[in-house]
Amino acid sequence: MSGTDGVEKIGQAVDDIGAYIRRQREGAEVSLRQLAKVAGISNPYLSQIERGLRKPSAEILAQIATGLRISAEALYVRAGILEPREHSPVLDALASDTELTERQKQVLTDIYESFRRGNAAETSTVTGTEDAALAVAAIDAAAQAVEAPAQRTS
Template identity: 55%
Template sequence: MDAKDAPQAAAGKVRELGSFIREQRTGAQLSLRNLANLAGVSNPYLSQIERGLRKPSAEILQKVAEALRISAETLYVKAGILDERRDDDLAAAILADTTLTEPQKRALLEVYVSFRQVRLQERDPVVTLIEDDTAASA
């Protein structure tokens, strides 16, 4: 990406973040005013964030995440503050944790994989069926 494309990419990230926050808010059945009150920000400011007109600080994202009861890390990634964590990073962290027993590590990994499969199925049931067929034939 050239330097002249960077502002457009940043604006796209801000719009994507705003849309994501709006989706989470409507999914949680919160009005704009309710979320603004819970997050401790003004109603117009939150509206501007949702419309992609303002880029909130990490502190504001933390408050919005708490109000929506979602991970602040998710919002940080959407905002471009953090890089998205790869799936194998989590597995590696679990496997490297010396405070966990082997059965605990296996259980955590199994739960994680099952949650991801459910989530992927919700997003695209056709892809999940194809992946399941591929795994079964292997």
């Protein structure tokens, strides 16, 4: 791949992410002004992102994702920041849940993936005690993730 091929791919990623954001915004029936306000960016900047003239940072993508109530991960993959992950019905459901914060989604994803890694790494039978210890650790982590935002707001 030559240097110009890499520049072309980056340019294509910028165009793709902008078009994707516009489609998501229009599908959610949110105006450019509304999304810009929620995302904490200017109308012209959001317009430039949508037209592929600007490449947004990961932080701006997260703010836009929050404004659109979609997964920041989906935008990161579209922008070439993250590699696509293996599809899983559980992870897909978590990513699309609008009732959870991004932080809560990440904690639940981490717990789920740790269980899967643990199961894959097992060469012998897990005892009931080990299963219970994993479940308690998962519940503790989830409880801390849920309590942390509540403590910040009080």
